Amino acid sequence: LALERLKKESLKSALEINTSVRRVLAETLISKGFLEAPPVIFSIVTDPLNHPVYDPSFMYGDYKYSLTKSMIFHKQILVQEIPKFFIFSPNVRLETPDKAASGRHLLEFTQLDLEIKNAHREDLMELAEELYVKTIEYVIKHNSKALQSLGRKLKVPSRPFKVYKYLDLQEKYGDDFEAKLSKESSEPFWIIDIPLESREFYDREKDDEPGILRDMDLIYPEGFGEALSGGEREYKIERIRERIIKKGQTFEQFHWFLEIAQSGLELSTGFGIGIERFVRYICGFKRIEDVHPFPKVPGE
Numbered sequence: 450l451a452l453e454r455l456k457k458e459s460l461k462s463a464l465e466i467n468t469s470v471r472r473v474l475a476e477t478l479i480s481k482g483f484l485e486a487p488p489v490i491f492s493i494v495t496d497p498l499n500h501p502v503y504d505p506s507f508m509y510g511d512y513k514y515s516l517t518k519s520m521i522f523h524k525q526i527l528v529q530e531i532p533k534f535f536i537f538s539p540n541v542r543l544e545t546p547d548k549a550a551s552g553r554h555l556l557e558f559t560q561l562d563l564e565i566k567n568a569h570r571e572d573l574m575e576l577a578e579e580l581y582v583k584t585i586e587y588v589i590k591h592n593s594k595a596l597q598s599l600g601r602k603l604k605v606p607s608r609p610f611k612v613y614k615y616l617d618l619q620e621k622y623g624d625d626f627e628a629k630l631s632k633e634s635s636e637p638f639w640i641i642d643i644p645l646e647s648r649e650f651y652d653r654e655k656d657d658e659p660g661i662l663r664d665m666d667l668i669y670p671e672g673f674g675e676a677l678s679g680g681e682r683e684y685k686i687e688r689i690r691e692r693i694i695k696k697g698q699t700f701e702q703f704h705w706f707l708e709i710a711q712s713g714l715e716l717s718t719g720f721g722i723g724i725e726r727f728v729r730y731i732c733g734f735k736r737i738e739d740v741h742p743f744p745k746v747p748g749e
């Protein structure tokens with residue numbers, strides 16, 4: 450089975466596109482003065498996420514380590530000294546088997562994760578749109594053969610992308626709003642102002658609208674679902690502690706991060722864009738595993 454996968458013409462096309470995607474993203478960010486940081490593969494603190502996953506961890510010396518689910522805390526700390534950086538960050542999320550049906554979950558994947566100091570959500574949305582459009586333009590120009598062999602026609606979306614508020618969409622389309630609107634759309638769009646219960650503790654709550662966060666998701670058109678997720682971060686230590694308590698999580702779990710945060714953080718904003726998902730969307734594949742030579746699918 451593995452050999453069959455490797456011999457597929459469509460895998461070669463996907464890897465050509467994967468090469469372009471990483472190249473455009475990295476080159477664009479570097480040209481804007483971003484530094485590239487190396488990834489953290491395991492750590493004593495990682496992203497708690499807002500949905501249940503199996504949690505592999507191990508002891509080394511006196512410490513318990515987890516595999517990285519996202520480098521969110523490392524990003525927030527590093528950005529204090531390095532005000533603009535990105536990481537091609539491998540993440541391991543041992544999702545429950547039901548996630549296989551989505552066609553967009555892999556147990557291990559790479560996200561382009563970035564963070565900017567003293568920037569706001571709107572700045573990051575502009576950057577994301579630029580990265581998105583530049584990548585599509587580049588692929589159309591340089592990977593036309595691959596796109597043709599995949600039977601994929603892509604068009605460059607117009608900017609600015611549409612912006613919807615989470616609660617407005619929920620009211621109009623019901624709980625399945627993201628999937629419904631993604632299917633209906635022919636252009637990518639933003640979902641902003643996500644309620645506190647639907648996100649992790651680290652995204653910043655609005656000062657003027659308690660319970661609503663200064664965060665954002667970018668959604669692909671044609672039913673491909675979530676592309677990117679990010680937000681402004683809680684940076685005041687009392688607020689961070691409050692939000693951890695609200696989530697029913699413990700300070701002990703985030704001890705390493707809290708100790709550093711205590712010495713004072715400044716505002717930062719960032720996001721992560723899933724590379725395999727981006728390549729899957731560009732290729733127009735039904736299933737994300739077709740972009741990866743060695744995919745690990747939930748439940749398999």
Ligand code: ASN
Nearest residue numbers: 519678679680719720721
């Ligand atoms: N990378 C995301 C962010 O910057 C976090 C995540 O992957 N859960 O907000």
